Amino acid sequence: MSDHAEIRAAVAGLCARFPGEYWRGLEPDGYPEEFVTELTAGGWLSVLIPAEYGGAGLGLDEASAVLEEINASGGNAAACHAQMYTMGTILRHGSTEQKKRWLPQIADGSLRLQAFGVTEPTAGSDTTRIETTAKRTAGGYVVRGQKIWTSRALHSDLMLLLARTTPLDRVEKRTHGLSTFIVDLRAATAAGTLTIRPIKTMMNHATTEVFFDGVELPADALVGVEGSGFRQILDGMNAERILIAAECVGDGRWFVDKAARYASERVVFGRPIGANQGVQFPIARAHAAVHAADLVRREAASLFDRGADCGAEANMAKLLASEASWLAANACLDAHGGFGFAVDFDVERKFRETRLYSIAPVSNNLILAYLGEHVLGMPRSY
Numbered sequence: 605m606s607d608h609a610e611i612r613a614a615v616a617g618l619c620a621r622f623p624g625e626y627w628r629g630l631e632p633d634g635y636p637e638e639f640v641t642e643l644t645a646g647g648w649l650s651v652l653i654p655a656e657y658g659g660a661g662l663g664l665d666e667a668s669a670v671l672e673e674i675n676a677s678g679g680n681a682a683a684c685h686a687q688m689y690t691m692g693t694i695l696r697h698g699s700t701e702q703k704k705r706w707l708p709q710i711a712d713g714s715l716r717l718q719a720f721g722v723t724e725p726t727a728g729s730d731t732t733r734i735e736t737t738a739k740r741t742a743g744g745y746v747v748r749g750q751k752i753w754t755s756r757a758l759h760s761d762l763m764l765l766l767a768r769t770t771p772l773d774r775v776e777k778r779t780h781g782l783s784t785f786i787v788d789l790r791a792a793t794a795a796g797t798l799t800i801r802p803i804k805t806m807m808n809h810a811t812t813e814v815f816f817d818g819v820e821l822p823a824d825a826l827v828g829v830e831g832s833g834f835r836q837i838l839d840g841m842n843a844e845r846i847l848i849a850a851e852c853v854g855d856g857r858w859f860v861d862k863a864a865r866y867a868s869e870r871v872v873f874g875r876p877i878g879a880n881q882g883v884q885f886p887i888a889r890a891h892a893a894v895h896a897a898d899l900v901r902r903e904a905a906s907l908f909d910r911g912a913d914c915g916a917e918a919n920m921a922k923l924l925a926s927e928a929s930w931l932a933a934n935a936c937l938d939a940h941g942g943f944g945f946a947v948d949f950d951v952e953r954k955f956r957e958t959r960l961y962s963i964a965p966v967s968n969n970l971i972l973a974y975l976g977e978h979v980l981g982m983p984r985s986y
Contacts, residue, residue, distance in 0.1 A: 608665070608666055608669040611666055611669045611673075612669055612673050614646070615648060615669075615670050615673040615677075616677055618646060618648075619677035619679050621642070622638075622679060623678065624678050624948075624950040627678065627679060627808075627953065628947060628950065628953065632804070632808055633804065633808060633810070634808065635756075635758075635759050635810050636679075636683045639683065640683055640684050640716075640759075643684060644713035647711075649684055649687045649688065650710065650711040651666050651667050651670060652688055652695065653695075653707050653711045654695070654703075654707075657703060657708050658707065658712055659707070659711045663905070663909035664843060664846055664909050665906060665909055667688045667847060667850075668849075668850035668901065668902075668905050669850070670688075671685055671847055671850045671854065672853050672854035672857075674854065675851045675852075675854030675855045675857075675858060676855075676858050676861075677858070678858055678950060681854070682755065682809055682810075682960075683810065684756075685844075685847055685851065686717070686720050686755070686756060687710065687718055688847055689720070689840055689843040689844035690720055690840055691843065692841075692842060692844070693764060693827065693836050693839050694706075694707075694717075694764065696836070696839050697784070697827050697828035697832075697836045697839070698827050698828070699824075699827075699828075701824065702786060702824070702827070706762065710762075715762060716759065716760050716761050717760060717762040717763075717764065718756035718757075718759055718760035719755070719756055719760040719762070719763035719764070720754065720755075720763070720764050720840065720844075721736075721751040721754050721763050721764065721765040721787070721814060722751070722837065723751060723753045723754070724736060724749070724750060724751055724752060725750060725813075729966060729967060731766070731782075731834070732778035732779055732782070732834065733772070733778070734766065734767070734768060734782070735749055735768070736748065736749025736750065736766075736767045736768065736816060737749055737768050737769070738765075738767035738768070738783060738785060738821070739769075740769070743820075743822065744820065744821050744822040744823040744824075744825065745769075745785070745820075745821045745825070745826070746818055746819065746821070747765070747767055747785075747816040747820075747821060749767065749816050750813065750814065751765075751813065751816075752803075752813045752814075753811050753964070754800075754812050754813065754814045755811040755812065756810050756811075756812075757789065757800045757812045757814050758800050758802065758810065758812055759810060760789060761789055761790055762787065762789060763786075763787040763789055764784060764785075764787075764827075765784065765787045766783075766833050766834075767782070767783060767784075767785065767833075768781055768782055768783075769781055769782070769783040769830050769833075770831060779834040779835070780831055780834070781831050782831070782832075782833035783826060783831060783832070783833040784826075784827040784833040785821055785825045785826055785827060786825050786827060787819065787825065788825075792819045795819075797816070797817050797818045797820070798815065798816060798817070799815040800812050800813075800815075801813050801814075801815075806956055807953075807957045807959075807960060808957075809957075809960070838915070841918075841965070842914055842915060843908060844965055845904075845918040845919055845922040845966070846905050846908060846914075846921055846922070848925070848926070848961055848965060849897065849900075849904070849922045849924075851961070852897070852922075852925035852929035852958060852961050853898045853925050853928070855932070855933070855954060856925070856928050856929040856932040856958075857894060858954060859890065859929070859933050859935065859936035859951075859954065859958075860890050860932050860936070862936055862950075863890075863932070863935055863939040863940070864887055866940055866943075867887060877939070878939075883939055886934075886935040886939075887932075887939060889931070890932035890935045890936075891932075893931050893932070894925075894928045894929065896924065896928070897924035897925040897928040898925070900917065900920050900924055900925075901921040903917050904917035904920070904921040915978070916978070916979050919966075919971045919975065920971070920975070922961070922966070922971065923971045925961075926962050926968060927962070930958060930961075930962060933951075933954065933955045933958050937952075973985045973986055
């Protein structure tokens with residue numbers, strides 16, 4: 605497997621212009637507009653878009669390297685990662701006309717696709733129970749409902765939306781009757797049928813809740829075949845899990861590197877604290893866990909890029925990487941002691957940011973349930 609050294613070096617060089625002071629200055633709710641603009645200008649957010657539409661035409665493995673390096677450099681790739689994982693659905697299921705219309709503008713930065721509208725307040729992780737509806741009209745569809753934890757919606761021009769087009773009581777399986785749409789948020793907002801409200805959280809994630817009050821969509825907003833949205837969205841979700849795993853690996857690297865440096869330099873009782881096994885061993889264990897998770901992440905990305913089934917690997921990568929980054933976060937905080945809680949050290953900020961990924965974009969408990977049932981063949985646990 606290639607390490608994509610050139611990509612990593614270039615992204616790290618860009619991130620060096622946005623040090624910890626930059627990210628701290630955005631707390632608690634600021635969006636890193638300048639950083640995202642620079643990433644876009646460098647072509648890093650369009651690596652998955654085919655060259656014919658203005659992108660680099662690379663794979664998920666290369667995209668993973670970009671996001672990993674952002675987090676390993678001390679930044680937060682959550683500000684922009686949706687523009688990559690939504691490609692899992694659009695590139696595989698979108699029409700040629702949709703790709704010609706939207707992808708060149710996304711690639712050159714004139715449009716942003718940073719919003720992924722799936723989760724709802726009452727459904728949570730039970731995606732098949734969503735209640736947002738898209739009803740057919742003479743000219744297309746009308747959408748009504750609510751989405752929550754729709755991050756970056758206030759900083760996006762487009763949204764990839766999952767809605768129910770056939771009522772749940774009229775389908776054979778719960779996964780049927782769902783459809784995906786490309787929503788022009790600008791048009792819907794201007795028409796007064798869409799409302800976006802920020803949600804304050806413990807980390808700077810620019811997340812929101814979105815209300816659809818009769819949003820009108822043209823017929824060509826539908827992605828692929830009506831009613832097949834659940835399967836379509838899985839391609840986006842598998843890509844999302846792999847990319848989130850890469851971000852966690854980046855976080856883990858940052859924590860391990862920062863902890864190892866500090867433990868080697870900090871002298872207490874006449875010796876570096878890293879000479880004490882109680883400090884050294886947790887950092888070393890975290891390094892091993894991050895490295896192991898990265899190997900699974902690479903396997904998952906390789907399968908995805910080959911078009912092979914990668915559901916188990918994508919889920920395991922997210923599970924292992926989020927656990928490894930949290931292990932590294934705790935080791936780093938412990939090594940720094942009181943200074944780990946000091947804002948200027950960035951440990952507490954990164955600590956908060958990486959904690960999210962134990963429960964999002966899918967809870968690790970649900971991943972364990974998936975593995976137990978679909979990989980190990982045990983009875984359904986929920």
